[in-house]
Amino acid sequence: MRQKNAKRRHFVAPWTSDDKKPAEEDYLPLAKWIPTIEDDSDEDTDDVGYYDGDGNTETILNGRSEKWNFEGTYDPDDKAQALIAGMKRVQTDDGRKLWHKIIETDGETVEGVAKAMEIKAGSGDATDYEEFSGHLDYIRAPEVTPSASK
Numbered sequence: 001m002r003q004k005n006a007k008r009r010h011f012v013a014p015w016t017s018d019d020k021k022p023a024e025e026d027y028l029p030l031a032k033w034i035p036t037i038e039d040d041s042d043e044d045t046d047d048v049g050y051y052d053g054d055g056n057t058e059t060i061l062n063g064r065s066e067k068w069n070f071e072g073t074y075d076p077d078d079k080a081q082a083l084i085a086g087m088k089r090v091q092t093d094d095g096r097k098l099w100h101k102i103i104e105t106d107g108e109t110v111e112g113v114a115k116a117m118e119i120k121a122g123s124g125d126a127t128d129y130e131e132f133s134g135h136l137d138y139i140r141a142p143e144v145t146p147s148a149s150k
Contacts, residue, residue: 003105028080034072074132085121107147
């Protein structure tokens with residue numbers, strides 16, 4: 001069955017430690033005035049051929065980095081946007097860390113520490129509403145919890 005992207009929910013929470021997950025009530029929905037959140041993950045691969053093969057190359061996955069781009073209209077009163085916007089001028093890695101949780105359309109939960117990068121909170125044409133954009137990059141593979149219905 002096809003699902004609308006709006007059924008996938010994104011949340012952010014303040015970071016205090018890579019090992020201590022936030023309480024459920026600390027997660028803030030990243031949704032208000034956000035029409036676009038897209039998966040922009042990257043895979044690092046190599047094409048190699050081995051002598052025990054048939055002479056053709058195969059693609060080897062060396063690693064994958066999961067990144068989610070977001071774009072919308074800036075609302076400084078929205079707590080999720082304020083959390084991210086507050087990191088805009090921070091120039092240290094730890095200062096850009098937050099927790100990012102995704103509840104997929106099938107109920108699967110993806111959760112881990114990410115960094116907020118390329119943050120724009122308040123820019124654009126004079127006649128437009130202020131831009132809010134950036135991306136959330138998981139710093140390691142996030143934890144995936146299957147849906148209770150699976």
